[in-house]
Amino acid sequence: MTKIRLCALDVDGTLIDSSLAITEGVARAVDTLEQAGIIPAVVTGRTVKELEVLRARFPYLRYFIVSNGAYAFDSVTGACFYKNLLPLELAKSVVQEAQNYSVMIDIYADGASYVDAAAWANKAAYRVEFLTHPSLGPARIPTEDVGAFLASRTSDVEKLYISFEYLADLEKLHAFCQKLPVDLVVSIHDGLEVNQRGVEKGSGLKALCGLLGILPEETAAIGDGFADIPMLRCAGLPIAMGNAAEEVKAAAKLVAPDHDHDGAAWAIEQILAAQ
Structure with missing residues:
Protein backbone atom coordinates (compact mmCIF):
# COMPACT_ATOMS: atom_id res chain seq x y z
CA MET A 1 0.00 0.00 0.00
CA THR A 2 1.13 3.57 -0.72
CA LYS A 3 2.65 5.28 2.32
CA ILE A 4 0.29 7.84 3.87
CA ARG A 5 1.88 11.27 4.29
CA LEU A 6 -1.15 13.49 4.97
CA CYS A 7 -4.39 12.90 6.90
CA ALA A 8 -7.44 15.14 6.41
CA LEU A 9 -9.61 15.33 9.52
CA ASP A 10 -13.20 16.52 9.68
CA VAL A 11 -14.26 18.02 13.03
CA ASP A 12 -17.99 17.78 13.83
CA GLY A 13 -19.16 14.19 13.93
CA THR A 14 -15.58 12.97 13.54
CA LEU A 15 -12.98 14.40 15.92
CA ILE A 16 -15.63 15.53 18.40
CA ASP A 17 -18.45 13.52 19.92
CA SER A 18 -22.14 14.36 20.24
CA SER A 19 -21.41 16.56 23.27
CA LEU A 20 -18.96 18.56 21.10
CA ALA A 21 -16.01 17.29 23.15
CA ILE A 22 -12.72 15.76 22.05
CA THR A 23 -12.18 12.59 24.06
CA GLU A 24 -8.75 11.80 25.41
CA GLY A 25 -8.60 8.70 23.23
CA VAL A 26 -9.14 10.71 20.05
CA ALA A 27 -6.74 13.43 21.20
CA ARG A 28 -3.97 10.89 21.81
CA ALA A 29 -4.62 9.30 18.42
CA VAL A 30 -4.22 12.64 16.62
CA ASP A 31 -0.96 13.13 18.51
CA THR A 32 0.29 9.77 17.21
CA LEU A 33 -0.28 10.90 13.63
CA GLU A 34 2.01 13.86 14.13
CA GLN A 35 4.56 11.70 15.95
CA ALA A 36 4.56 9.22 13.07
CA GLY A 37 5.43 11.96 10.60
CA ILE A 38 1.97 12.07 9.01
CA ILE A 39 0.74 15.64 8.55
CA PRO A 40 -2.69 16.16 10.15
CA ALA A 41 -4.84 18.76 8.40
CA VAL A 42 -8.21 20.03 9.60
CA VAL A 43 -10.92 20.13 6.92
CA THR A 44 -14.16 21.50 8.35
CA GLY A 45 -17.31 23.52 7.85
CA ARG A 46 -16.37 25.68 10.83
CA THR A 47 -14.82 29.14 10.74
CA VAL A 48 -11.33 29.83 12.04
CA LYS A 49 -12.63 31.30 15.31
CA GLU A 50 -14.72 28.17 15.93
CA LEU A 51 -11.49 26.16 15.98
CA GLU A 52 -9.77 27.93 18.87
CA VAL A 53 -10.39 25.11 21.38
CA LEU A 54 -9.11 22.55 18.88
CA ARG A 55 -6.02 24.61 18.09
CA ALA A 56 -5.25 25.02 21.78
CA ARG A 57 -5.30 21.24 22.25
CA PHE A 58 -3.23 20.58 19.11
CA PRO A 59 -0.83 23.53 18.81
CA TYR A 60 1.20 21.75 16.14
CA LEU A 61 -1.69 21.81 13.63
CA ARG A 62 -0.60 23.93 10.70
CA TYR A 63 -2.97 23.45 7.76
CA PHE A 64 -6.66 24.34 7.88
CA ILE A 65 -9.38 24.13 5.24
CA VAL A 66 -12.42 25.93 6.65
CA SER A 67 -16.01 26.80 5.71
CA ASN A 68 -16.25 23.50 3.79
CA GLY A 69 -13.43 24.44 1.45
CA ALA A 70 -14.13 28.13 0.88
CA TYR A 71 -10.82 29.15 2.46
CA ALA A 72 -7.58 27.31 3.27
CA PHE A 73 -4.50 28.61 5.01
CA ASP A 74 -1.14 27.83 6.60
CA SER A 75 -1.33 28.91 10.26
CA VAL A 76 2.46 29.28 10.53
CA THR A 77 2.93 31.70 7.63
CA GLY A 78 -0.64 33.03 7.61
CA ALA A 79 -0.72 32.51 3.85
CA CYS A 80 -3.91 31.49 2.08
CA PHE A 81 -3.24 28.63 -0.35
CA TYR A 82 -6.80 28.21 -1.66
CA LYS A 83 -10.07 30.12 -1.65
CA ASN A 84 -13.41 30.01 -3.41
CA LEU A 85 -15.55 32.64 -1.75
CA LEU A 86 -19.25 33.44 -2.09
CA PRO A 87 -19.51 36.62 -4.21
CA ARG A 197 -20.73 27.02 -6.57
CA GLY A 198 -17.96 24.45 -6.65
CA VAL A 199 -16.95 24.87 -3.00
CA GLU A 200 -16.16 21.48 -1.51
CA LYS A 201 -13.61 19.94 0.79
CA GLY A 202 -11.99 17.87 -1.94
CA SER A 203 -10.77 20.94 -3.83
CA GLY A 204 -9.15 22.29 -0.69
CA LEU A 205 -7.47 18.95 -0.03
CA LYS A 206 -6.14 18.80 -3.60
CA ALA A 207 -4.75 22.32 -3.20
CA LEU A 208 -2.99 21.28 0.01
CA CYS A 209 -1.53 18.23 -1.72
CA GLY A 210 -0.19 20.51 -4.43
CA LEU A 211 1.31 22.88 -1.86
CA LEU A 212 3.10 20.05 -0.05
CA GLY A 213 4.05 17.98 -3.08
CA ILE A 214 1.96 15.05 -1.89
CA LEU A 215 -0.03 12.82 -4.22
CA PRO A 216 -3.74 12.36 -3.44
CA GLU A 217 -3.14 8.61 -3.11
CA GLU A 218 -0.69 9.43 -0.30
CA THR A 219 -3.50 10.94 1.79
CA ALA A 220 -6.05 9.54 4.21
CA ALA A 221 -9.31 11.28 5.07
CA ILE A 222 -11.78 10.75 7.90
CA GLY A 223 -15.29 12.23 7.82
CA ASP A 224 -18.97 11.69 8.47
CA GLY A 225 -21.03 14.23 6.52
CA PHE A 226 -22.22 14.72 2.96
CA ALA A 227 -19.75 17.61 2.71
CA ASP A 228 -16.97 15.08 3.35
CA ILE A 229 -17.74 12.93 0.30
CA PRO A 230 -15.52 14.90 -2.15
CA MET A 231 -12.68 14.77 0.39
CA LEU A 232 -13.12 11.01 0.84
CA ARG A 233 -13.16 10.47 -2.92
CA CYS A 234 -9.95 12.47 -3.26
CA ALA A 235 -8.02 10.46 -0.65
CA GLY A 236 -6.12 7.24 -1.15
CA LEU A 237 -7.44 5.86 2.14
CA PRO A 238 -10.94 7.24 2.83
CA ILE A 239 -12.55 6.30 6.15
CA ALA A 240 -16.16 7.10 7.07
CA MET A 241 -17.43 7.35 10.61
CA GLY A 242 -20.02 4.89 11.89
CA ASN A 243 -22.46 7.77 12.41
CA ALA A 244 -22.25 8.71 8.72
CA ALA A 245 -25.10 8.27 6.26
CA GLU A 246 -24.94 5.32 3.88
CA GLU A 247 -24.03 7.58 0.95
CA VAL A 248 -20.97 8.76 2.88
CA LYS A 249 -19.97 5.23 3.84
CA ALA A 250 -20.22 4.24 0.18
CA ALA A 251 -17.41 6.71 -0.61
CA ALA A 252 -15.07 5.09 1.93
CA LYS A 253 -12.84 2.02 2.00
CA LEU A 254 -13.26 1.56 5.76
CA VAL A 255 -16.02 2.39 8.24
CA ALA A 256 -15.00 3.30 11.79
CA PRO A 257 -17.08 3.13 14.97
CA ASP A 258 -19.21 6.22 15.59
CA HIS A 259 -18.04 9.51 17.09
CA ASP A 260 -19.36 8.58 20.54
CA HIS A 261 -17.12 5.50 20.60
CA ASP A 262 -13.77 7.03 19.58
CA GLY A 263 -14.26 6.16 15.92
CA ALA A 264 -11.63 8.68 14.82
CA ALA A 265 -9.06 6.99 17.08
CA TRP A 266 -9.88 3.62 15.49
CA ALA A 267 -9.52 5.17 12.03
CA ILE A 268 -6.11 6.60 12.88
CA GLU A 269 -5.01 3.20 14.19
CA GLN A 270 -5.88 1.71 10.78
CA ILE A 271 -3.89 4.42 9.00
CA LEU A 272 -0.83 3.76 11.15
CA ALA A 273 -1.19 -0.01 10.80
CA ALA A 274 -1.24 0.31 7.02
CA GLN A 275 2.10 2.11 6.91
Whole structure:
Protein backbone atom coordinates (compact mmCIF):
# COMPACT_ATOMS: atom_id res chain seq x y z
CA MET A 1 0.00 0.00 0.00
CA THR A 2 1.13 3.57 -0.72
CA LYS A 3 2.65 5.28 2.32
CA ILE A 4 0.29 7.84 3.87
CA ARG A 5 1.88 11.27 4.29
CA LEU A 6 -1.15 13.49 4.97
CA CYS A 7 -4.39 12.90 6.90
CA ALA A 8 -7.44 15.14 6.41
CA LEU A 9 -9.61 15.33 9.52
CA ASP A 10 -13.20 16.52 9.68
CA VAL A 11 -14.26 18.02 13.03
CA ASP A 12 -17.99 17.78 13.83
CA GLY A 13 -19.16 14.19 13.93
CA THR A 14 -15.58 12.97 13.54
CA LEU A 15 -12.98 14.40 15.92
CA ILE A 16 -15.63 15.53 18.40
CA ASP A 17 -18.45 13.52 19.92
CA SER A 18 -22.14 14.36 20.24
CA SER A 19 -21.41 16.56 23.27
CA LEU A 20 -18.96 18.56 21.10
CA ALA A 21 -16.01 17.29 23.15
CA ILE A 22 -12.72 15.76 22.05
CA THR A 23 -12.18 12.59 24.06
CA GLU A 24 -8.75 11.80 25.41
CA GLY A 25 -8.60 8.70 23.23
CA VAL A 26 -9.14 10.71 20.05
CA ALA A 27 -6.74 13.43 21.20
CA ARG A 28 -3.97 10.89 21.81
CA ALA A 29 -4.62 9.30 18.42
CA VAL A 30 -4.22 12.64 16.62
CA ASP A 31 -0.96 13.13 18.51
CA THR A 32 0.29 9.77 17.21
CA LEU A 33 -0.28 10.90 13.63
CA GLU A 34 2.01 13.86 14.13
CA GLN A 35 4.56 11.70 15.95
CA ALA A 36 4.56 9.22 13.07
CA GLY A 37 5.43 11.96 10.60
CA ILE A 38 1.97 12.07 9.01
CA ILE A 39 0.74 15.64 8.55
CA PRO A 40 -2.69 16.16 10.15
CA ALA A 41 -4.84 18.76 8.40
CA VAL A 42 -8.21 20.03 9.60
CA VAL A 43 -10.92 20.13 6.92
CA THR A 44 -14.16 21.50 8.35
CA GLY A 45 -17.31 23.52 7.85
CA ARG A 46 -16.37 25.68 10.83
CA THR A 47 -14.82 29.14 10.74
CA VAL A 48 -11.33 29.83 12.04
CA LYS A 49 -12.63 31.30 15.31
CA GLU A 50 -14.72 28.17 15.93
CA LEU A 51 -11.49 26.16 15.98
CA GLU A 52 -9.77 27.93 18.87
CA VAL A 53 -10.39 25.11 21.38
CA LEU A 54 -9.11 22.55 18.88
CA ARG A 55 -6.02 24.61 18.09
CA ALA A 56 -5.25 25.02 21.78
CA ARG A 57 -5.30 21.24 22.25
CA PHE A 58 -3.23 20.58 19.11
CA PRO A 59 -0.83 23.53 18.81
CA TYR A 60 1.20 21.75 16.14
CA LEU A 61 -1.69 21.81 13.63
CA ARG A 62 -0.60 23.93 10.70
CA TYR A 63 -2.97 23.45 7.76
CA PHE A 64 -6.66 24.34 7.88
CA ILE A 65 -9.38 24.13 5.24
CA VAL A 66 -12.42 25.93 6.65
CA SER A 67 -16.01 26.80 5.71
CA ASN A 68 -16.25 23.50 3.79
CA GLY A 69 -13.43 24.44 1.45
CA ALA A 70 -14.13 28.13 0.88
CA TYR A 71 -10.82 29.15 2.46
CA ALA A 72 -7.58 27.31 3.27
CA PHE A 73 -4.50 28.61 5.01
CA ASP A 74 -1.14 27.83 6.60
CA SER A 75 -1.33 28.91 10.26
CA VAL A 76 2.46 29.28 10.53
CA THR A 77 2.93 31.70 7.63
CA GLY A 78 -0.64 33.03 7.61
CA ALA A 79 -0.72 32.51 3.85
CA CYS A 80 -3.91 31.49 2.08
CA PHE A 81 -3.24 28.63 -0.35
CA TYR A 82 -6.80 28.21 -1.66
CA LYS A 83 -10.07 30.12 -1.65
CA ASN A 84 -13.41 30.01 -3.41
CA LEU A 85 -15.55 32.64 -1.75
CA LEU A 86 -19.25 33.44 -2.09
CA PRO A 87 -19.51 36.62 -4.21
CA LEU A 88 -20.77 39.57 -2.23
CA GLU A 89 -23.65 40.34 -4.60
CA LEU A 90 -24.92 36.75 -4.38
CA ALA A 91 -24.74 36.89 -0.59
CA LYS A 92 -26.75 40.13 -0.63
CA SER A 93 -29.44 38.56 -2.83
CA VAL A 94 -29.84 35.55 -0.54
CA VAL A 95 -29.91 37.64 2.64
CA GLN A 96 -32.45 40.05 1.16
CA GLU A 97 -34.76 37.14 0.34
CA ALA A 98 -34.12 35.40 3.67
CA GLN A 99 -35.21 38.48 5.58
CA ASN A 100 -38.76 37.85 4.31
CA TYR A 101 -38.91 34.88 6.70
CA SER A 102 -38.39 34.23 10.41
CA VAL A 103 -34.72 33.27 10.27
CA MET A 104 -31.39 33.65 11.99
CA ILE A 105 -28.67 34.59 9.51
CA ASP A 106 -24.99 33.77 10.06
CA ILE A 107 -22.53 35.40 7.67
CA TYR A 108 -19.20 33.59 7.69
CA ALA A 109 -16.52 36.11 6.80
CA ASP A 110 -12.96 36.96 7.80
CA GLY A 111 -12.72 33.83 9.95
CA ALA A 112 -15.71 34.70 12.15
CA SER A 113 -19.50 34.51 12.08
CA TYR A 114 -21.58 37.68 12.01
CA VAL A 115 -25.03 36.80 13.32
CA ASP A 116 -28.29 38.73 13.43
CA ALA A 117 -28.33 40.12 16.99
CA ALA A 118 -32.10 39.99 17.58
CA ALA A 119 -32.38 36.42 16.33
CA TRP A 120 -29.32 35.37 18.35
CA ALA A 121 -31.01 36.72 21.48
CA ASN A 122 -33.99 34.47 20.66
CA LYS A 123 -31.90 31.52 19.46
CA ALA A 124 -34.17 28.85 21.00
CA ALA A 125 -36.80 29.67 18.37
CA TYR A 126 -34.40 28.56 15.64
CA ARG A 127 -33.21 25.29 17.29
CA VAL A 128 -29.59 26.43 17.40
CA GLU A 129 -28.83 25.95 21.09
CA PHE A 130 -25.82 23.86 20.03
CA LEU A 131 -24.19 27.09 18.85
CA THR A 132 -23.94 28.27 22.47
CA HIS A 133 -21.27 25.63 23.16
CA PRO A 134 -18.00 27.26 24.38
CA SER A 135 -16.26 26.21 21.16
CA LEU A 136 -18.90 27.89 18.97
CA GLY A 137 -20.72 30.71 20.78
CA PRO A 138 -17.73 33.04 21.29
CA ALA A 139 -17.03 32.93 17.54
CA ARG A 140 -20.32 34.73 16.85
CA ILE A 141 -20.38 38.50 16.55
CA PRO A 142 -23.93 39.86 17.09
CA THR A 143 -24.73 42.35 14.33
CA GLU A 144 -27.71 44.69 14.46
CA ASP A 145 -28.40 44.63 10.72
CA VAL A 146 -26.78 41.87 8.67
CA GLY A 147 -28.07 43.46 5.46
CA ALA A 148 -26.30 46.72 6.31
CA PHE A 149 -23.21 44.73 7.29
CA LEU A 150 -23.08 43.21 3.80
CA ALA A 151 -23.79 46.58 2.19
CA SER A 152 -20.77 48.05 3.97
CA ARG A 153 -18.42 45.31 2.77
CA THR A 154 -16.25 45.44 -0.31
CA SER A 155 -15.02 41.83 -0.17
CA ASP A 156 -16.68 38.45 -0.66
CA VAL A 157 -17.73 36.16 2.21
CA GLU A 158 -17.02 32.52 2.99
CA LYS A 159 -20.60 31.28 3.21
CA LEU A 160 -24.05 31.88 4.71
CA TYR A 161 -25.75 29.70 7.30
CA ILE A 162 -29.46 30.33 7.79
CA SER A 163 -31.57 28.81 10.59
CA PHE A 164 -35.36 28.75 10.47
CA GLU A 165 -38.21 29.07 12.94
CA TYR A 166 -40.56 27.35 10.48
CA LEU A 167 -39.35 24.50 8.28
CA ALA A 168 -41.76 25.50 5.51
CA ASP A 169 -39.66 28.64 5.10
CA LEU A 170 -36.57 26.48 4.62
CA GLU A 171 -38.23 24.90 1.60
CA LYS A 172 -39.15 28.30 0.17
CA LEU A 173 -35.68 29.80 0.56
CA HIS A 174 -34.09 26.62 -0.76
CA ALA A 175 -36.24 26.91 -3.89
CA PHE A 176 -35.20 30.55 -4.33
CA CYS A 177 -31.50 29.74 -3.94
CA GLN A 178 -31.70 26.91 -6.47
CA LYS A 179 -32.16 29.57 -9.15
CA LEU A 180 -28.79 31.12 -8.24
CA PRO A 181 -25.25 29.90 -9.07
CA VAL A 182 -24.65 28.59 -5.54
CA ASP A 183 -24.29 25.21 -3.84
CA LEU A 184 -26.70 24.35 -1.03
CA VAL A 185 -26.46 21.98 1.93
CA VAL A 186 -29.22 21.33 4.47
CA SER A 187 -27.61 20.57 7.83
CA ILE A 188 -28.65 17.99 10.42
CA HIS A 189 -30.00 20.96 12.41
CA ASP A 190 -32.32 22.00 9.54
CA GLY A 191 -30.17 24.96 8.62
CA LEU A 192 -29.45 26.04 5.05
CA GLU A 193 -25.81 26.48 4.12
CA VAL A 194 -25.17 28.61 1.04
CA ASN A 195 -21.76 28.28 -0.62
CA GLN A 196 -20.16 29.53 -3.78
CA ARG A 197 -20.73 27.02 -6.57
CA GLY A 198 -17.96 24.45 -6.65
CA VAL A 199 -16.95 24.87 -3.00
CA GLU A 200 -16.16 21.48 -1.51
CA LYS A 201 -13.61 19.94 0.79
CA GLY A 202 -11.99 17.87 -1.94
CA SER A 203 -10.77 20.94 -3.83
CA GLY A 204 -9.15 22.29 -0.69
CA LEU A 205 -7.47 18.95 -0.03
CA LYS A 206 -6.14 18.80 -3.60
CA ALA A 207 -4.75 22.32 -3.20
CA LEU A 208 -2.99 21.28 0.01
CA CYS A 209 -1.53 18.23 -1.72
CA GLY A 210 -0.19 20.51 -4.43
CA LEU A 211 1.31 22.88 -1.86
CA LEU A 212 3.10 20.05 -0.05
CA GLY A 213 4.05 17.98 -3.08
CA ILE A 214 1.96 15.05 -1.89
CA LEU A 215 -0.03 12.82 -4.22
CA PRO A 216 -3.74 12.36 -3.44
CA GLU A 217 -3.14 8.61 -3.11
CA GLU A 218 -0.69 9.43 -0.30
CA THR A 219 -3.50 10.94 1.79
CA ALA A 220 -6.05 9.54 4.21
CA ALA A 221 -9.31 11.28 5.07
CA ILE A 222 -11.78 10.75 7.90
CA GLY A 223 -15.29 12.23 7.82
CA ASP A 224 -18.97 11.69 8.47
CA GLY A 225 -21.03 14.23 6.52
CA PHE A 226 -22.22 14.72 2.96
CA ALA A 227 -19.75 17.61 2.71
CA ASP A 228 -16.97 15.08 3.35
CA ILE A 229 -17.74 12.93 0.30
CA PRO A 230 -15.52 14.90 -2.15
CA MET A 231 -12.68 14.77 0.39
CA LEU A 232 -13.12 11.01 0.84
CA ARG A 233 -13.16 10.47 -2.92
CA CYS A 234 -9.95 12.47 -3.26
CA ALA A 235 -8.02 10.46 -0.65
CA GLY A 236 -6.12 7.24 -1.15
CA LEU A 237 -7.44 5.86 2.14
CA PRO A 238 -10.94 7.24 2.83
CA ILE A 239 -12.55 6.30 6.15
CA ALA A 240 -16.16 7.10 7.07
CA MET A 241 -17.43 7.35 10.61
CA GLY A 242 -20.02 4.89 11.89
CA ASN A 243 -22.46 7.77 12.41
CA ALA A 244 -22.25 8.71 8.72
CA ALA A 245 -25.10 8.27 6.26
CA GLU A 246 -24.94 5.32 3.88
CA GLU A 247 -24.03 7.58 0.95
CA VAL A 248 -20.97 8.76 2.88
CA LYS A 249 -19.97 5.23 3.84
CA ALA A 250 -20.22 4.24 0.18
CA ALA A 251 -17.41 6.71 -0.61
CA ALA A 252 -15.07 5.09 1.93
CA LYS A 253 -12.84 2.02 2.00
CA LEU A 254 -13.26 1.56 5.76
CA VAL A 255 -16.02 2.39 8.24
CA ALA A 256 -15.00 3.30 11.79
CA PRO A 257 -17.08 3.13 14.97
CA ASP A 258 -19.21 6.22 15.59
CA HIS A 259 -18.04 9.51 17.09
CA ASP A 260 -19.36 8.58 20.54
CA HIS A 261 -17.12 5.50 20.60
CA ASP A 262 -13.77 7.03 19.58
CA GLY A 263 -14.26 6.16 15.92
CA ALA A 264 -11.63 8.68 14.82
CA ALA A 265 -9.06 6.99 17.08
CA TRP A 266 -9.88 3.62 15.49
CA ALA A 267 -9.52 5.17 12.03
CA ILE A 268 -6.11 6.60 12.88
CA GLU A 269 -5.01 3.20 14.19
CA GLN A 270 -5.88 1.71 10.78
CA ILE A 271 -3.89 4.42 9.00
CA LEU A 272 -0.83 3.76 11.15
CA ALA A 273 -1.19 -0.01 10.80
CA ALA A 274 -1.24 0.31 7.02
CA GLN A 275 2.10 2.11 6.91
